[in-house]
Amino acid sequence: MESKPFIEMKSIEKVYPDGTVALRGVDFDVGKGEIVGLLGENGAGKTTLMKILSGLLPPTGGEIYADAKRVNFRNPSDALCVGIGMVHQFFALVPPYSAVENILLGQEAAGPFAFLDMEAAKKRLAELAEETGLEIPLETPIELLPVGVQQRVEILKVLYRGTDLLILDEPTSSLTPLEVGELFRILRRLKETGKAIVFITHKLKEVLEISDRIVVLRNGLVTGRLPTEEATPEKLAVMMVGKEVVPRVTREEKAPGEPVLAVKNLQVMSDFGTLAVKGLSFEVRAGEIFGVAGVEGNGQSELVQALTGLRPPKSGEIELNGADVVRFGPRELYKTGVCHIPEDKARFGLALNLDVAENSILGRQWEPGFLLRMGRLDWGKIVEFAEKLMVTFNVIAPSVRTTVKSLSGGNQQRLVVGRELSKQPALVVAAHPTRGLDISSTVYIQGLLIEMRDEGKGVFLVSADLDEIMRLSDRIAVMYEGEFLGVGKAEELSREEIGLMMGGIRPKGGSQ
Amino acid sequence: MKRFEISTRARPLVESVVTILIGLLAGALLMMPFGYDPIEAYQALFKGAFGSVPDVLETVAFATPLMLTATTFAIGVKTGLFNIGAEGQMYLGAIGATAVAGLIPLPVGLHVAAATAFAMLLAALWALPPALLKIWRGVHEVISTIMFNWIATHLSMYIAIYYLAQPGRAERTVPALPSARYPILTEEATLTAVIFVVLAFCIGIYIYLWGTKAGYELRLVGENPEAARYAGVSSRRAVLLSFIIGGLAAGLAGASQIIGRPPAWSLYATLGNVTTLGFDGIGVALIGRNHPIGGIFAAILYGALQHGGRYMEYHAGVSSELVRAINGLIVVSLAVPEIGAIIRRRLKR
Numbered sequence: 001m002e003s004k005p006f007i008e009m010k011s012i013e014k015v016y017p018d019g020t021v022a023l024r025g026v027d028f029d030v031g032k033g034e035i036v037g038l039l040g041e042n043g044a045g046k047t048t049l050m051k052i053l054s055g056l057l058p059p060t061g062g063e064i065y066a067d068a069k070r071v072n073f074r075n076p077s078d079a080l081c082v083g084i085g086m087v088h089q090f091f092a093l094v095p096p097y098s099a100v101e102n103i104l105l106g107q108e109a110a111g112p113f114a115f116l117d118m119e120a121a122k123k124r125l126a127e128l129a130e131e132t133g134l135e136i137p138l139e140t141p142i143e144l145l146p147v148g149v150q151q152r153v154e155i156l157k158v159l160y161r162g163t164d165l166l167i168l169d170e171p172t173s174s175l176t177p178l179e180v181g182e183l184f185r186i187l188r189r190l191k192e193t194g195k196a197i198v199f200i201t202h203k204l205k206e207v208l209e210i211s212d213r214i215v216v217l218r219n220g221l222v223t224g225r226l227p228t229e230e231a232t233p234e235k236l237a238v239m240m241v242g243k244e245v246v247p248r249v250t251r252e253e254k255a256p257g258e259p260v261l262a263v264k265n266l267q268v269m270s271d272f273g274t275l276a277v278k279g280l281s282f283e284v285r286a287g288e289i290f291g292v293a294g295v296e297g298n299g300q301s302e303l304v305q306a307l308t309g310l311r312p313p314k315s316g317e318i319e320l321n322g323a324d325v326v327r328f329g330p331r332e333l334y335k336t337g338v339c340h341i342p343e344d345k346a347r348f349g350l351a352l353n354l355d356v357a358e359n360s361i362l363g364r365q366w367e368p369g370f371l372l373r374m375g376r377l378d379w380g381k382i383v384e385f386a387e388k389l390m391v392t393f394n395v396i397a398p399s400v401r402t403t404v405k406s407l408s409g410g411n412q413q414r415l416v417v418g419r420e421l422s423k424q425p426a427l428v429v430a431a432h433p434t435r436g437l438d439i440s441s442t443v444y445i446q447g448l449l450i451e452m453r454d455e456g457k458g459v460f461l462v463s464a465d466l467d468e469i470m471r472l473s474d475r476i477a478v479m480y481e482g483e484f485l486g487v488g489k490a491e492e493l494s495r496e497e498i499g500l501m502m503g504g505i506r507p508k509g510g511s512q
Numbered sequence: 513m514k515r516f517e518i519s520t521r522a523r524p525l526v527e528s529v530v531t532i533l534i535g536l537l538a539g540a541l542l543m544m545p546f547g548y549d550p551i552e553a554y555q556a557l558f559k560g561a562f563g564s565v566p567d568v569l570e571t572v573a574f575a576t577p578l579m580l581t582a583t584t585f586a587i588g589v590k591t592g593l594f595n596i597g598a599e600g601q602m603y604l605g606a607i608g609a610t611a612v613a614g615l616i617p618l619p620v621g622l623h624v625a626a627a628t629a630f631a632m633l634l635a636a637l638w639a640l641p642p643a644l645l646k647i648w649r650g651v652h653e654v655i656s657t658i659m660f661n662w663i664a665t666h667l668s669m670y671i672a673i674y675y676l677a678q679p680g681r682a683e684r685t686v687p688a689l690p691s692a693r694y695p696i697l698t699e700e701a702t703l704t705a706v707i708f709v710v711l712a713f714c715i716g717i718y719i720y721l722w723g724t725k726a727g728y729e730l731r732l733v734g735e736n737p738e739a740a741r742y743a744g745v746s747s748r749r750a751v752l753l754s755f756i757i758g759g760l761a762a763g764l765a766g767a768s769q770i771i772g773r774p775p776a777w778s779l780y781a782t783l784g785n786v787t788t789l790g791f792d793g794i795g796v797a798l799i800g801r802n803h804p805i806g807g808i809f810a811a812i813l814y815g816a817l818q819h820g821g822r823y824m825e826y827h828a829g830v831s832s833e834l835v836r837a838i839n840g841l842i843v844v845s846l847a848v849p850e851i852g853a854i855i856r857r858r859l860k861r
Contacts, residue, residue: 308742309744310741310742329744330741330742330743330744331743331744332744334744340742342742347736347738347739348738348739348741348742349739349742350736350739351731351732351735351736351739351740352735352736353735354731354732354735358728361728362732362739362742362743363742363743363744365725365728365729365732365743366725366744370725371725374724375724375725375726376723376724376725377723377724377725377728379723
């Protein structure tokens, strides 16, 4: 540590082809024998920065030095050559292959007819495992191993390639607390053997526990750089989410009405068989926007899917205007007054190869107003409705017969939002309604949500954009690992408190 | 903007015309090294297929079953399926038509209808197991329909030989009774009135897919299953419907060759007068852009190659094997754009 750091990144910039600016001149370094925590919320640029360092993405500007020598990575193998390897949040393992086979995959020595020297590989792996404490069953198919062990295989795979710098992207997101402890023990041991480690996370407790130094990113800039002993959760939270006061959108002042949605002890499973929503209870009242903040992947998607009939909950109650709707599908929920602006419009909200008219009745195709006798579609009425939708919600398209694929993202989202809000709902469930949109579409759609609230509808808003949550919500809940760490009136929650909860720490004396 | 829209609508047509030219060119290149004159050969092909009214009708007679088996495949694609079971379902349709038409005397009019309906029903039933396997157990339809095609092949031969054979003529089944035959349109071609039923069926499928709620939901499942779920559509139901409708189409195709195609009016014990009609339908569907109306024109084109190809043989002297190779080349190049589209869609998922 006394000499030059092992890796130095200078003024790294990254602009994605679609114009998104991810990094605006970031300096970063890491030395052998230290663990650097890279902290930030969604979209801060953590993963982008590390993908550049591991050769997965080319930077738009800036320089990288390894051992004080300028390097230029064209692909991950280039980065591996100087000893940089990354373990991604989602593993890249072949489920039916054993650990050895997975680790050897991609580095078979020679041409198609060369034999794999399994025995030699096994011997080397056993040595490596002993040295690092990464003990794994070498012969068992990956699919039979628990997630924590699969992750060890991933780490071993990277180390086997002779890595000196190990980058871990949100490594604890799918681990049990016990597995997290085990991982930290291994990381400390790797540090002792002189490895450099970058630990990407949004969890304050973990970064405080495991790192030597912390670098905080926000909006593509470094907002903090400090040794871990000087860090406190409060300091980090402010660095992570900032402390500007966002002006709240003006709205009618009025007391919220009766609860529209009442949820009790809701439990929802994830696709990976883990509990994604861990017993939530809350209410959304008529005439209020209930905003759920939090870093993505903390159970928000599963919660929204449970509320909109796309994912049957494991247990718990969901009541809509007093009626039990827990087993309802999307169509029954619509009939009871729920509309859903889904988190990924191209995946759930639209059929891209169908035209505007066809998409304007998606989910409403069974309504008698759009049908003639014998289940025939009344195209006259549908086209008329689609045209009205386009005018009311400013959807710009050559005609209602244009395929939705050729519309801009903002217009696609206006179409989805317009279709949903025109359902005369009692409850609007909106997930990341303005993600990836330009400013004018964002302001427009946020205005529509406020309008809904003023009209006395309940709005359940999930967004990873903290500014959006603070600007729109009447009440805010912060979701972390499937739970609400805190729920409070928007005026009474400070940005710092929310930041802390997003990082997994309940503020002292916080509201609940 | 306006121009852009028109060009996207016209694009499939332009592509099809270009690929026809490429296919013909490829066929010509294949003929040249063997010393045949491509221009003379293609003249013979065209004259053979469309040169006279009876020739046109004969071309359409060849096209008739293909319009239907193409529909089977096309409606599968529209639901996101790769249903290649038309072949086997069509055999069952042929068996069903033969049994009712040949063995059960019924009044004129009713007999034709009953034989047709039974053929369609039997074929739809044959489509059911792959559909249910897909819905219940996630068995991929390519595997199950191939297996059911083979089962159908041998089952149909067995039934044809042991239960339906014409006494004294082991090579084929009992012929359809005259009351069960679709009327012949002209003595100079093998086209019968079954073509009207077939056209009505294809147009009906078109109306169903684009004009009804159920058809809309079916296409939604094919375009984006997750959006379909979001819209409250059961993709299981759509898959089941798609298989059943595909089966009905294949069954009608089988029937059309038994009670709607002289001179045999029966099923050969080798299934020789129906084999490959189901598989050819896949190519026809691809040429017709998986559209029931496009399939009608693609089938006529295919029928023209089959019927006109015979003239290439005796007027231009092209050997029959080469004629088939040339036809194959043309069909393959015609299918390329749609295969490309399907692959692009799969990759995107």
